[in-house]
Amino acid sequence: MAEVAVHPSAVVEPGAVLGDGVEIGPFCHVGAQVRLDDGVVLKSHVVVTGDTRIGAETTVFPFACIGEAPQDLKYRGEPTVLRIGARNRIREYVTINPGTEGGGGRTIVGDDGLFMAGSHIAHDCRIGNNVILVNNVAIAGHCVIDDEVIVGGLSGVHQFVRIGRGAMIGAVTMVTADVLPYALVQGPRGQVDGLNLVGLKRRGAGRAELAALRQLMSALSGGSLRETARARAAGEVSPMEREVLDFILAPTERSFLAPQA
Structure with a gap:
């Protein structure tokens, strides 16, 4: 069993569950309902709060905020959850919100994702495995992003949109409608521009x-x-x-x- 390492300047509230080998760096704050599975690393200045579970061997980089209240005016503090899978890389300034009562109460993130600096996953989203969100991507509430999707930098995805498996969204694209699996979408207002041949x-x-x-x-x-x-x-x-x-x-x-x- 690997020892848990918590920096003296970090705050871990009573009730938080820390798995084997968890590392919590300087000035992190871990809430009372949080569970960090084996080998999770919080680099420094990371906030993890709410009813949040982060899967094994996930690394969260400085200034990320995970599990804070949804950015939804209808949210009234009802108990909802955030579940993040294993081996994800959550980079600087990423924000991931839990669900809302109106959206089913759960935000789900799969395994092996890369969420680059400044990207955002809103309430009630379902994010698959091996998903890449490039810098400053914004995923609005209630979206479904299937496995192996790549969303290019500075792109936005409208609420309730689904993006099918293996699709690729080019940089600086606004996606306002569902994207078929394996499609390549790009443009200020996204249009399908063939197949994602590289991904296929x-x-x-x-x-x-x-x-x-x-x-x-x-x-x-x-x-x-x-x-x-x-x-x-x-x-x-x-x-x-x-x-x-x-x-x-x-x-x-x-x-x-x-x-x-």
Whole structure:
């Protein structure tokens, strides 16, 4: 069992649970309801508060604020939670808020994410595994960001938007509608600009899979997106095509960023 190391200037409130090998650096503040799993490191000047759990081997860098009250005027102090997975890197000045009663009461962050300096995850979001938010990205409330998504620096994601697995959002992009899995979106008001080919190749997608996805995107660029998706879903499709079609046909609060003809 590795010893817990708490700097003398840090404040750890009674009730906080610290796993084996936790390191809490200078001038950190850990609240009474917080649980830090094995190997979590708070570098310095980090605030972790509320009903928050941070998964094993996650590192939080200076001046991050994790678990503080949501930035929602409807929030009245009701008990809600924040759950962060393992092996995340949460860089300087990152803010991650817990849920609200109106949004289900839970903000969930997966494993192996990289949340760069100044990025923000708002209340009631669900963030998948291996997600990268580049510097100063703002994710509004109630968003769903699936696995392996990359959001470029200075980008914003509107509340209730879903971003499908493997999509990539270019820098300085405002995303106001759902983004299909594996899509590449960029522009001041984001538009689909093809497939995230780099990400797909990293995942091992072969030529046949890429050709099928290109054909699907072309088919989706004309007419009703949902009607086209229903028709395609009735036939034989590849696993990645099926993922895109299921994403389109799932319930959503937003419209879609459709592929361009």
